[in-house]
Structure formats: C-alpha cells, structure tokens
Amino acid sequence: MTSRWTPGHxxxxxxxxxxxxxxxxxxxxxxxxxxxxxxxxxxxxxxEPDGGDGDDGIAWLVSRELLQAGLEHPTGDGDVRVWPAHATADVLFLHLRAPSGEALFELSRGTVAAFLRHTEVLVPPGSESSLLELDQELDALLSNGGPDSPGR
Incomplete structure (x- = not known):
C-alpha cells in the first residue's frame, strides 16, 4: 500500500x-x-493514518487552533466542538456531528496538550501560511492542472 500522507507527528x-x-x-x-x-x-x-486501501476506519480533520483553544474554553461551531470539563482537570470533550449522526467523546486533555506541543515544534503557531505553496496551487488551478503547473 502506498501512502500519500506524510506524518509529522x-x-x-x-x-x-x-x-x-x-x-x-x-x-x-x-x-x-x-x-x-x-x-x-x-x-x-x-x-494507518491515511486510511489506505482495505481500512474501514474514519478520519476527521480538525483545526489545530480549535483544539488548542478547546483546552481552555468551549470552542467550535457546527460539526466540531471542543471544551474542557469543569469538574476534572484532565478531561476534554469532543463533539463530532455528521449527516449520519453525532458522537460525544471524552479524552485526555493532557494527551492532547502534549500532542499539540509537538506540532508546535514542527510548525510554530502563526507560521502555517508560510508553509503553504498557495501561489503554485493557484497557478495549477487557473491552468486546469496543465503542463506548466509544477507537480501536476
């Protein structure tokens, strides 16, 4: 199985x-x-985190900024909401909603906070946009992915 997903953490x-x-x-x-x-x-x-061939897993993309904010106060709108428990310091709630239903999860606030610290070492907050190749992507879209677009 070939994966296009390149894990950072x-x-x-x-x-x-x-x-x-x-x-x-x-x-x-x-x-x-x-x-x-x-x-x-x-x-x-x-x-595998890419959900490759043969896997019947489900993956959700969640904003890193939303997860970070949810460690401290209720945040999110619509399909994804995150908030810390008031009674227990290490509990974080994650509510996911899809057309097929919704689910409420409880998870370790400390585990999520540690994970986010690792991501911030890889990409410091505020520097995300500099990693995106927006000009190249826009050129590829405008040229319909033609021969002049890099990597397409």
Whole structure:
C-alpha cells in the first residue's frame, strides 16, 4: 500500500464514546502533517493514518487552533466542538456531528496538550501560511492542472 500522507507527528489516544447508558473505549490516532499545517487528523479504527486501501476506519480533520483553544474554553461551531470539563482537570470533550449522526467523546486533555506541543515544534503557531505553496496551487488551478503547473 502506498501512502500519500506524510506524518509529522502521530500519537495514539483512547477516547471514551459517551453513550446513554455506558461508555465505550475507542482507540484512535492524533496525526499532524506539516504539509497541512492548520489541521489535525483524528483517525478512528485505522492501522494507518491515511486510511489506505482495505481500512474501514474514519478520519476527521480538525483545526489545530480549535483544539488548542478547546483546552481552555468551549470552542467550535457546527460539526466540531471542543471544551474542557469543569469538574476534572484532565478531561476534554469532543463533539463530532455528521449527516449520519453525532458522537460525544471524552479524552485526555493532557494527551492532547502534549500532542499539540509537538506540532508546535514542527510548525510554530502563526507560521502555517508560510508553509503553504498557495501561489503554485493557484497557478495549477487557473491552468486546469496543465503542463506548466509544477507537480501536476
């Protein structure tokens, strides 16, 4: 299997799926790729963070900035919301909503904070835009991915 996803940092994490009468442990991976510097991928049920051939896992892209803010106060709108628990210092809630349903997870605030510190070593906050090749991407889009566009 060939992967196009180039990991910068991967951290295993166990989330607790909060159900109406019980909680279920859900193993996942927090994945950060400096070539997509604004996003953190949360890969559920996957052996590989790219969700390659044969894997039936699910991956969500979440804003790195949203996760960082969610460590301190409720944040997010719509499909992804994050907030710290008031009663327990190491608990972070993650609410994901899709057309097929929604899920509320409880996860370790400390694990997420440590993961984000590693991503900040790779790409300091505020420097994300400098890593993106926006001019090249725009040229490729405007030329319909023609022969003059690099790497297309």
């Amino acid at each position: 991967i951290s295993p994490i166990t989330l607790q799926l909060v159900g109406p009468q019980s909680w279920t442990e859900v193993p996942a991976l927090l994945c950060y790729d400096p070539t997509d510097p604004f996003a953190v991928r949360i890969a559920f049920g996957e052996g």
